Each structure stands twice: as structure tokens, then as C-alpha cells.
Amino acid sequence: MAVAIFLLILVVGSVIFTFVSPWWFTDIASNWGGIDTTVLITFWVCGVVFVAVGLFMAYSTWKFRHREGARADYEPENPRLELGLTIVTAIGVVAMLAPGLLVWDDYVNPPADAQEIEVLSQQWRWSFRFPGEDGVLGTVHVKNIRSDNPFGMNPNDPAGEDDVLVAGNRVQLPVNRPYKVLLRSNDVLHDFFVPEFRAKMDAVPGMITYFWFEPTKEGDYEILCAELCGKGHYTMRGFVDIVGQEDFDAWLAAQPTWAQMKAGVTPKAYSALARRGREVAEANGCFACHSLDGSQVVGPTWQGLWGAETALADGSSITVDESYVLESVRAPAAKLVEGFAPVMIAYDAEIISDDDLAALAAFLREDTELAEASTP
Numbered sequence: 001m002a003v004a005i006f007l008l009i010l011v012v013g014s015v016i017f018t019f020v021s022p023w024w025f026t027d028i029a030s031n032w033g034g035i036d037t038t039v040l041i042t043f044w045v046c047g048v049v050f051v052a053v054g055l056f057m058a059y060s061t062w063k064f065r066h067r068e069g070a071r072a073d074y075e076p077e078n079p080r081l082e083l084g085l086t087i088v089t090a091i092g093v094v095a096m097l098a099p100g101l102l103v104w105d106d107y108v109n110p111p112a113d114a115q116e117i118e119v120l121s122q123q124w125r126w127s128f129r130f131p132g133e134d135g136v137l138g139t140v141h142v143k144n145i146r147s148d149n150p151f152g153m154n155p156n157d158p159a160g161e162d163d164v165l166v167a168g169n170r171v172q173l174p175v176n177r178p179y180k181v182l183l184r185s186n187d188v189l190h191d192f193f194v195p196e197f198r199a200k201m202d203a204v205p206g207m208i209t210y211f212w213f214e215p216t217k218e219g220d221y222e223i224l225c226a227e228l229c230g231k232g233h234y235t236m237r238g239f240v241d242i243v244g245q246e247d248f249d250a251w252l253a254a255q256p257t258w259a260q261m262k263a264g265v266t267p268k269a270y271s272a273l274a275r276r277g278r279e280v281a282e283a284n285g286c287f288a289c290h291s292l293d294g295s296q297v298v299g300p301t302w303q304g305l306w307g308a309e310t311a312l313a314d315g316s317s318i319t320v321d322e323s324y325v326l327e328s329v330r331a332p333a334a335k336l337v338e339g340f341a342p343v344m345i346a347y348d349a350e351i352i353s354d355d356d357l358a359a360l361a362a363f364l365r366e367d368t369e370l371a372e373a374s375t376p
């Protein structure tokens with residue numbers, strides 16, 4: 001009896017929890033309502049089966065409980081019951097899988113007027129490339145990747161000259177325009193995922209994968225890497241800003257093309273030194289406590305850090321410059337930032353060499369400068 005009541009409570013409790021729980025999908029911001037529908041169908045099929053099986057078990061444990069002198073029937077075969085269960089199961093499985101096939105067919109067949117954007121993934125950041133005026137993405141190869149060619153552009157392909165290169169973690173796209181997203185990885189498996197778009201796809205080294213979507217709501221949406229890709233996986237975030245067409249055009253025009261980047265006309269990408277500095281920060285786990293996007297993790301964000309006035313715990317304040325950054329790393333306790341606990345360890349020269357520290361400072365400076373240069 002107790003077991004039957006427990007099973008009953010489990011079933012009823014699960015159903016109530018499903019309907020009152022605050023955890024549900026975020027508001028959708030793309031055309032992929034069909035993906036929500038397939039998920040809901042799966043929820044309903046599994047939910048109905050769960051309730052039916054749970055109630056049947058509760059009933060059976062009560063109805064067929066042990067009684068003195070009662071004997072069980074032996075009935076190993078029951079063709080009618082087996083046929084019935086097979087048919088019902090088959091219908092359930094088809095109901096769950098068939099809609100997914102239809103949506104998938106749509107997902108990998110972009111409309112003819114879809115614009116292209118390339119998403120380049122690497123440990124642990126996102127970058128983006130637009131085809132430029134000719135509408136054609138230039139060819140690329142990993143073996144071309146160097147500090148002054150972070151996208152691995154083919155230097156001999158004229159189609160790449162006008163490609164627009166967005167090196168930061170932030171990209172803009174116009175609302176209500178279909179986009180075909182081409183995915184590339186420079187190192188390991190990553191997965192581009194924006195929950196509000198209901199869309200995700202693996203980025204696989206050595207091949208180009210794709211899907212398409214049409215943003216339907218303006219807003220700032222977070223990009224996550226949905227594939228465990230190394231120790232910095234959790235820091236691999238980015239943002240897609242969905243804006244009006246005019247805002248998008250203005251933003252895109254302000255980004256450097258490959259030709260400009262080569263000529264150093266708009267040096268909006270990080271210098272080689274700064275890129276090394278970022279690697280030093282990644283290798284030493286700084287991003288476990290410091291963000292680049294303004295969010296507060298454990299320590300203060302590095303967004304806009306360079307040149308900013310930092311309020312210190314002793315009531316004074318200091319302008320962030322090279323010497324303050326060096327001191328913050330070598331002796332973090334010397335000047336504590338107001339409102340933060342002294343949890344950062346001191347990194348001496350054996351952990352981070354003077355050269356690496358200079359590179360780190362260059363990264364912090366350029367990160368602030370690039371952000372200022374790219375916000376109109």
C-alpha cells in the first residue's frame with residue numbers, strides 16, 4: 001500500500017511541478033517556432049506515457065499485493081496485448097520523430113535570399129566574417145592563420161579583399177532578414193548556440209557546417225558554446241545584437257575589411273603582442289574571475305578597464321595604467337579594489353614572466369581601445 005501511494009504521489013507531483021515550475025523556454029526571437037513545437041510534442045508524448053505507466057504501476061502494486069494463499073497466473077505469451085503495445089509504441093515514436101525530420105529539412109535548407117555570415121570558433125572566443133560588397137566569402141585555410149591574419153584568409157583570393165572581419169565577441173545582425181550561418185573551427189569541436197533563436201550547430205575542425213535562421217525580435221542575445229571544448233569553455237561567450245536594418249548597415253560599414261586590415265588602415269584587430277597577452281590571461285585562469293563583457297564574476301570586469309578611475313578600498317582612487325596593472329598582478333593586496341575580497345593570488349615572475357606581463361597589459365589596453373573605437 002505504501003509503495004502504491006508513493007508512486008501515486010510521484011506521478012501527481014511530477015505533473016503539478018511541470019505546470020507550476022518557473023523553468024521554461026526563454027521568449028523565442030527567431031523563426032524556429034517549429035523546433036519548440038517538436039520539443040513540446042516530445043514532452044507531451046513522454047508525459048502521457050510517464051503518467052500512464054506510473055498509474056498502472058501504482059494500481060498493480062495495490063491490486064496484486066501479497067495475499068495468503070493467492071497464486072500468480074503464468075502467462076508468458078499474449079499476442080493481442082503485445083500487438084497493441086507495439087502499435088501504440090510505434091505511434092508514439094513516429095509522433096516524436098517525424099516532426100523533427102520536417103523541421104530539420106527546413107533547418108538545413110536556407111531560403112534563396114539568405115545572406116551569409118561566417119562564425120569562426122576557437123578556444124575560447126568567437127569571431128565573425130561577412131562577405132562584403134561582392135557577396136562572396138573569400139577562401140580561407142588554417143595554415144594561413146598568423147597573428148596578422150587571424151581568420152586564415154587566402155592572400156591570393158581577390159574575393160576575400162572586401163570581406164568584413166569582426167574580431168570581437170560581439171556581432172550585429174538585422175531583424176527579419178534570413179541568414180545562413182557558416183561555422184568553422186580553428187582547433188577543437190565547438191557548438192554555436194543562441195537559446196532565444198532555438199538554433200545550434202557544431203563547429204567541426206576541417207569542415208564547414210551551417211544552418212539558417214531569421215531573427216524576429218530586436219535585442220541583445222547571448223551566444224554560448226554548447227560543446228565542452230577545454231578548460232576555458234565556460235568563458236566562450238559572445239553576443240548577437242539584433243537591430244534595425246539602418247543600424248546594422250552603419251555598424252557593418254564601421255568594421256574593417258580584410259584589405260583594410262592588411263593595409264593597417266583601420267587597425268581594429270589586436271596586435272600580436274595583445275593576442276599573446278590574451279593567451280597569457282587564458283593560460284593563467286584570469287577569466288575565471290575577470291570578464292571582458294562587463295559582467296562581474298569574482299573580480300572586477302576588464303571591460304573598459306584601461307584609463308578608468310578605480311575606487312580603492314582605502315577610500316582613494318587610481319587611474320588604471322601600466323604600472324597599476326603590473327602591481328595588481330604581482331601584488332594584488334597592495335591596492336584593493338573597493339567592494340572586492342582579497343582573493344586574487346600574487347603572480348610572481350616565475351608564474352608570469354615580465355615579458356608575458358607586458359603582453360597582458362597590452363591586451364588590456366587594446367581591449368579597451370578597440371571597444372571604444374567600435375562603439376559609435
Ligand SMILES: [Cu+2]
Pocket residue numbers: 121122124189190191225226227228229233236
Ligand atoms: Cu567552445
